[in-house]
Amino acid sequence: MKRKNLDQIEGATPEEKLAHLGVNIGDQVDIRDLNILHDRYGVQVVLYFEEDLVRKGRYEQDLAEHAHVPVYERPFIEVGTFLGFAGESDPTFAQRLIDFPLLIQVIGIGQLSDREKTPYLTGLMPFVDEIEW
Known part of the structure; x- marks a missing residue:
């Protein structure tokens, strides 16, 4: 997939783009579409497992606070890492996402303070008992 530049999209802020x-913000978006958003436009898509943490809207601070914690033990994970891990753990995962899309609620959209001013999106993963497999 050819990467496109988010700067070429209409809007002054990542949220507008x-x-x-x-x-x-507030939309329910298929996790596969969020992965495409990452792959195509370079948006860092971060899935949170804890609603109270994601609603505080402090992704950059959360990332710093959990820098010493192994990726798979954090209360959040990047979309590509999650999909890769789930696919390796369960060979039927990709087909199940087709049959039963996994919808992520978009909670925040912003921009990291890094040199590239990386755009990011935070989303809330549904609880396991809310997923209709």
């Missing part, structure tokens, strides 16, 4: 692409 993603809205132009059809992704808004």
Whole structure:
């Protein structure tokens, strides 16, 4: 997939640019579409497992606070890492995502303070008992 530049999308902020692409705070978005957003536009998509943590809207601070914690033990994970791990753990995972899309609630959209000013999106993973497999 050819990477596109998010700067070429209409809008002054990452939130406006993603809205132009059809992704808004509060939306329920298929996890596969969020992965495409990452792959195509370089948006760092972060899935949280804890609602109270994601709603505080402090992704950059959360990342710093959990830098010493192994990736798979954090209360959040990047979308590509999650999909890769789930696919390796369960060979039927990709097909199940087709049959029963996993919807992620978009909680926040922002920009990291790194040199590249990386755009990011935070989303809330549904609880396991809410997923209809």
